[in-house]
Amino acid sequence: SQQGEEDPQALSIQEGENATMNCSYKTSINNLQWYRQNSGRGLVHLILIRSNEREKHSGRLRVTLDTSKKSSSLLITASRAADTASYFCATVETSGSRLTFGEGTQLTVNP
Amino acid sequence: DVKVTQSSRYLVKRTGEKVFLECVQDMDHENMFWYRQDPGLGLRLIYFSYDVKMKEKGDIPEGYSVSREKKERFSLILESASTNQTSMYLCASSLTPGVGEAFFGQGTRLTVV
Numbered sequence: 415s416q417q418g419e420e421d422p423q424a425l426s427i428q429e430g431e432n433a434t435m436n437c438s439y440k441t442s443i444n445n446l447q448w449y450r451q452n453s454g455r456g457l458v459h460l461i462l463i464r465s466n467e468r469e470k471h472s473g474r475l476r477v478t479l480d481t482s483k484k485s486s487s488l489l490i491t492a493s494r495a496a497d498t499a500s501y502f503c504a505t506v507e508t509s510g511s512r513l514t515f516g517e518g519t520q521l522t523v524n525p
Numbered sequence: 526d527v528k529v530t531q532s533s534r535y536l537v538k539r540t541g542e543k544v545f546l547e548c549v550q551d552m553d554h555e556n557m558f559w560y561r562q563d564p565g566l567g568l569r570l571i572y573f574s575y576d577v578k579m580k581e582k583g584d585i586p587e588g589y590s591v592s593r594e595k596k597e598r599f600s601l602i603l604e605s606a607s608t609n610q611t612s613m614y615l616c617a618s619s620l621t622p623g624v625g626e627a628f629f630g631q632g633t634r635l636t637v638v
Contacts, residue, residue, distance in 0.1 A: 456629035511575045517567035
């Protein structure tokens with residue numbers, strides 16, 4: 415079964431707007447990661463947040479983690495057309511080395 | 526830079542064939558993963574390996590097996606390919622998931638006819 419579930423499944427915004435994607439998961443985790451995938455390509459790692467962290471920034475990316483609600487959000491500020499891609503959250507459980515992905519959010523940024 | 530290389534970008538096989546998908550990483554990573562990706566279903570974990578000759582089933586191992594004889598190479602085997610195994614297959618590696626990120630290959634789009 416899928417560990418992470420992203421919300422929304424699809425998001426369409428205008429260039430310059432902010433994009434927020436949410437992820438929920440089911441088990442205790444060691445860390446949560448966000449990845450990006452351009453159409454038909456492999457995934458690229460964006461950011462990792464550990465279970466004892468609440469917020470992390472990287473450039474235009476801001477990730478939050480709420481372990482009590484088992485949820486995370488990815489905020490992309492001042493979006494660009496080049497940000498158009500699918501975004502996935504992935505979790506590493508405390509019990510082992512399994513890296514489990516959600517179903518992803520398809521982000522479209524219109525010029 | 527870390528490089529994860531999958532042997533084929535596109536592959537067409539016939540039903541019933543035995544299919545081998547190869548993945549090689551060049552960074553001495555301990556962990557390697559095989560996923561399949563289908564529209565609307567995200568990435569589903571088939572098998573992963575945390576050491577040479579060690580493997581664990583993921584969420585959808587049925588119809589698949591794996592081999593890891595050397596640290597850098599992780600092979601996915603479709604024992605008898607079926608049309609419902611038509612999919613994008615993604616290989617990934619990581620030093621240890623608890624420490625850092627996973628690096629992905631470019632994917633193999635397999636079509637079983």
